[in-house]
Amino acid sequence: MSGLDERSKYLRRLVVDALTGGGRGHLGSSMSMVEVLRALYDSHLAYRAEDPTWDGRDRFVLSKGHGCLALYAILADKGFFPLEELLGFCRSTSRLGGHPERGKVPGVEASTGALGHGLPIGVGLALGLRMRRNPARVVVLTGDGEINEGSNWEAAMSAAKHGLANLTVLVDYNKLQSYGPTREVLDLEPLVDKWRAFGFATTEVDGHDVAAVETALRALPLDARRPSAIVCHTVKGKGFPFAEGNPDWHHKSGLTEADIAQMYACLA
Amino acid sequence: MRKTALDCVHELAKVDERVVFVGSDLGPGVLAKMRAEFPERWYMEGVSEQHIVGMAAGLAMEGFVPYVNTIATFLTRRCYEQVAVDLCIHDLPVRLIANGGGGVYAPLGPTHLAIEDIAIMRALPNMTVVVPCDADEMRRFMHRTADWPHPIYIRLAKGGDPVVSDAAHGFEIGRSIRMREGADGLFVTTGVMTQVALAAAAALEAEGVRVGVRHVHTVKPLDAEGILADVARVPAVVTVEEGILSGGLGTAVLEACSTDAPADLPKVVRIGIPDAFPNQYGSQQSLLAHWDITPASLADAMRARRRAAGAR
Numbered sequence: 001m002s003g004l005d006e007r008s009k010y011l012r013r014l015v016v017d018a019l020t021g022g023g024r025g026h027l028g029s030s031m032s033m034v035e036v037l038r039a040l041y042d043s044h045l046a047y048r049a050e051d052p053t054w055d056g057r058d059r060f061v062l063s064k065g066h067g068c069l070a071l072y073a074i075l076a077d078k079g080f081f082p083l084e085e086l087l088g089f090c091r092s093t094s095r096l097g098g099h100p101e102r103g104k105v106p107g108v109e110a111s112t113g114a115l116g117h118g119l120p121i122g123v124g125l126a127l128g129l130r131m132r133r134n135p136a137r138v139v140v141l142t143g144d145g146e147i148n149e150g151s152n153w154e155a156a157m158s159a160a161k162h163g164l165a166n167l168t169v170l171v172d173y174n175k176l177q178s179y180g181p182t183r184e185v186l187d188l189e190p191l192v193d194k195w196r197a198f199g200f201a202t203t204e205v206d207g208h209d210v211a212a213v214e215t216a217l218r219a220l221p222l223d224a225r226r227p228s229a230i231v232c233h234t235v236k237g238k239g240f241p242f243a244e245g246n247p248d249w250h251h252k253s254g255l256t257e258a259d260i261a262q263m264y265a266c267l268a
Numbered sequence: 269m270r271k272t273a274l275d276c277v278h279e280l281a282k283v284d285e286r287v288v289f290v291g292s293d294l295g296p297g298v299l300a301k302m303r304a305e306f307p308e309r310w311y312m313e314g315v316s317e318q319h320i321v322g323m324a325a326g327l328a329m330e331g332f333v334p335y336v337n338t339i340a341t342f343l344t345r346r347c348y349e350q351v352a353v354d355l356c357i358h359d360l361p362v363r364l365i366a367n368g369g370g371g372v373y374a375p376l377g378p379t380h381l382a383i384e385d386i387a388i389m390r391a392l393p394n395m396t397v398v399v400p401c402d403a404d405e406m407r408r409f410m411h412r413t414a415d416w417p418h419p420i421y422i423r424l425a426k427g428g429d430p431v432v433s434d435a436a437h438g439f440e441i442g443r444s445i446r447m448r449e450g451a452d453g454l455f456v457t458t459g460v461m462t463q464v465a466l467a468a469a470a471a472l473e474a475e476g477v478r479v480g481v482r483h484v485h486t487v488k489p490l491d492a493e494g495i496l497a498d499v500a501r502v503p504a505v506v507t508v509e510e511g512i513l514s515g516g517l518g519t520a521v522l523e524a525c526s527t528d529a530p531a532d533l534p535k536v537v538r539i540g541i542p543d544a545f546p547n548q549y550g551s552q553q554s555l556l557a558h559w560d561i562t563p564a565s566l567a568d569a570m571r572a573r574r575r576a577a578g579a580r
Contacts, residue, residue: 101357102358103358109329110325110329110354110358111353111357111358113353114349114353116318117322117349117350117353117354119322120318120319120320120321120322120323120325120326120350120354121322121323121325121326121329121354122326123319123322123323123326124322124323124324124325124326124327124328124329124330124334125326125327125329125330126326127311127323127326127327128326128327128329128330128331128332129330131288131308131309131330131332132330132331134330150318151316151318151319151322151350154314154316154318154319155316155319155322155323157314157316158313158314158316158319158323161313
């Protein structure tokens, strides 16, 4: 019913495993970006799971740190740390917290969680790589509610000024922020035009169509003299009918065994 | 002091290719020679302090040592979360050079007066807070910054401040300096308050009261050992800062006493900016007088504290 293939369901099961461990988490926010992360880590980013700080790696910054469950799932799947660690999510002895931390979780480039920090950091990374003549690329994934924060647009102007073709912004545009629809809380439209106006080469894609996301990523940089922005149209809570488009599932705590069973059932 | 600090960034850049300068929207020609010599390591990014601090964090993650410069209030209030999260949580070697500490921008009003900067920067884990007293000390300090592994908040004074520091004292981040000897009392100072305290100490000496001055250029990490050693030898201690009283140098000294020398707590009185935004313009000097931070008021405070301690 969800149209998700087995790998997408598998990655979602890893997220539910972590939710089971922590009893809480940003489910909706994580589910909208599973296919985008899958495309990034399966076919786009250069990395070495056994050597996470390898200098030749592409730098991926999850600016919407609250979506870390999906990031942890793909990092565990790729071998950055053991799959079993997902079960410790948010526990006092775990390195996997409710927001990802650099230096703690292998593969995490920046400690995020406060919103609007990833793109300024990404600009610094992209400038630094260029100064060092390092051809690695920088990809920053932001939320949609997140780009209410003005710091993103300060950074966007700077990225354009410096012609950072080695920098790409992906927007997880699930159109639902914590309180409700982005259109009602603080409308982002016309979103693609905004990025274009701020000096980015732009495209948009169905963020749950893995092949389409991969095609969009293969086209990077969209312009050799400008940063790129890909607006990924997604569905919050994707894969769980009760959570899709439902702001009540932006973040959930006090998850019951019945909740968890219902989630696994959706992924059968 | 500001020119010295920025000149030092250029000097450091010549010998250390990690050194990068990042300004917001500074005056025309700032670091023009560095820009000409190292165009790739000189940035002027516009009125966007949140971005600039994050960008500096990204540069530091790639191995650079960014020196960020703008007005103190904008570098602290506007982007406090970026300083806390991007710099301090990651514990990155970014240097924040903050123009106009305390009352320097008196004519410009309270939006530009950095009165609580020391207190709020000191509150952040991993942050180092340095307040040099003159241009000579600034130079000695700046040449110790390239390899300090943590973020540093550097508070600048007005400039043209009388030089009272001495090369013989050297400079070590986190180590305070005994600027003047005296067993009858002690001023504990930071930044250009050291000059004010030295003037007060000279006035007291004319009365036969010999008061020492300990200059605490590094407010964090605090040289508790050095300060408390001097505190133990005197009957009265007056801390002096051009900053709000809650959370600054005086608070730090009280905290150190409370932890390691509680019997000395009653010796200490604090002088600084009261809990209010200034309601007048004028000059740094007139504001200091308004705040009652003058050599005469320091001397009065010392006399009163000595009397309270039973000293003659």
